[in-house]
Amino acid sequence: MSTPEAGVAVADDDYQGAPASRPLEIVFGVVALAFSAGYLFLTTQIPLRREAAPGQIDARFWPTVIAVTAVVIAIAILAMALTRPAPGREDLERIQPGGYVRVIATLVITCAFVALWSLSTVILFGYRIEVFPIAAAVLMAALMLLYGHRRWISLIIYSVSVTAFVYVVFGMLLRIPL
Numbered sequence: 001m002s003t004p005e006a007g008v009a010v011a012d013d014d015y016q017g018a019p020a021s022r023p024l025e026i027v028f029g030v031v032a033l034a035f036s037a038g039y040l041f042l043t044t045q046i047p048l049r050r051e052a053a054p055g056q057i058d059a060r061f062w063p064t065v066i067a068v069t070a071v072v073i074a075i076a077i078l079a080m081a082l083t084r085p086a087p088g089r090e091d092l093e094r095i096q097p098g099g100y101v102r103v104i105a106t107l108v109i110t111c112a113f114v115a116l117w118s119l120s121t122v123i124l125f126g127y128r129i130e131v132f133p134i135a136a137a138v139l140m141a142a143l144m145l146l147y148g149h150r151r152w153i154s155l156i157i158y159s160v161s162v163t164a165f166v167y168v169v170f171g172m173l174l175r176i177p178l
Contacts, residue, residue: 022086029078036070043067105146113139117178132171132178136163 043063052058116135121128140159149155171178 022081025081025086026078029074029081032074033071033078036067036074040064040067040071102146106143109139109142109146120177130178133163133167136166 043060043066046060046063048058048060052061113135116131119131121130123129137159140162141155144155144159167178170176
């Protein structure tokens with residue numbers, strides 16, 4: 001039997017979705033809780049130039065709201081993973097060949113970006129060069145290449161335009177040090 005899907009006939013017996021996985025759901029809940037709790041801790045470490053007056057919002061307010069919300073959601077996810085059967089994942093494809101390699105490469109590329117970003121500025125040939133715009137554009141291009149984008153002109157335009165947008169909005173308009 002076959003069913004048309006996006007103009008292609010697919011045999012029903014050939015498709016096997018990903019199996020339900022309770023351990024995967026629990027691990028995701030634990031990782032989400034650990035990440036959000038770490039983020040909540042970091043929000044308490046945000047330095048304030050001055051304390052906010054009663055009824056005013058300081059620099060810690062919104063990051064703390066986001067962190068508390070994330071912790072609550074992570075606890076709910078973990079509770080559902082522990083008390084309910086694992087949801088079916090028939091609509092998801094099984095792990096494709098090279099999937100683990102892409103995840104590890106993504107982590108390596110992201111760690112390299114964070115390491116470069118921590119340099120902040122570099123003096124090269126007597127000129128002060130900000131690292132963030134260059135590192136962000138290279139990060140975007142590397143991730144796009146890793147996940148299959150091959151058109152060079154759109155790769156360059158997209159990487160440069162998104163990096164410029166982030167730099168202008170956060171670095172110049174909001175004056176957040178990048």
